[in-house]
Amino acid sequence: MFPESSTGYSYEDCQSTADWLLSQTAVQPLVGIVCGSGMGGLADGLKDPVAFNYKDIPNFPQSTVHGHAGRLVFGTLKGIPCVCMQGRFHLYEGYAIQKITMPMRIFKILGVKTVILTNAAGGLNQDFKVGDIMIIKDHLNMPGFAGNNPLTGPNDERFGLRFPCMSDAYDRELQQLALDVGSELGFSDFLREGVYCVLGGPSFETIAECRMLNKLGADAVGMSTVHEVIVARHCGMRVFALSLITNKAVMDYDSEEKANHEEVLQTGKHRAEQLERLVSTIVARLEHNNNYA
């Protein structure tokens, strides 16, 4: 039904990839970061980086999308040991959903307690502007409605429960921390909260689809993150996620705007500096609150 949908990676496969990585770096990460389209600069902020190309990591898929470098970078951010995916995997690249989410299980075995995910998204909420940063408070999992969920297949209890709860997927303390940090940094004017909806992509949405998603309660639409969140929560890591609103979803038949990947990457560059400050300050505060887990 879906690409290789019944064949995930076994616990042993994930363990051997994690062991391989740990044998090559002294960094034992407590925080895992996933960079969205055009946001790879987040990884460049890591001190004393040790980087691996995905093609050199056993069992790892390859990045195929412009704006996703395809490197796993270990290092410290404000003194906190981190691992950063400079490039993620998407359903539309043709990978099985279990494959695109496998790095979350590697994070878990590496010792990561908190995962911070970023993405580029189209703004459906009419109050949002291009360049806004939306703290994700909840999601709509459209591929999941059609039966494409990363936890499909045999459940290995070493990762987590067969039926994990998702009503607490996005950690509320971390959302509040991000609001506080954003306010201190003077970012409140472009910091928002909302619901992210994932679709399969790679085509952008029609006008009718955008209108429908907005009516269903989505504030932003994209092609990632939710699958990773489900797998990260399944194995008990705390999750914080944010969307950079890179373009306004087209909701009006008179509009001349057309969604395109170049605009997405451009907006990422514009907000890169603030995004990096927001994320690194949140990471630093995780230490102060001692709230890794």
Ligand SMILES: O=P(O)(O)O[C@@H]1C[C@H](O)[C@@H](CO)O1
């Ligand atoms: O990896 P993210 O979700 O940031 O990437 C978004 C979705 C598509 O991959 C791409 C469209 O421009 O950006």
Ligand SMILES: Nc1nc2[nH]cnc2c(=O)[nH]1
């Ligand atoms: N599906 C979707 N993904 C995006 N990623 C960045 N912008 C968009 C968008 O408008 N729609």
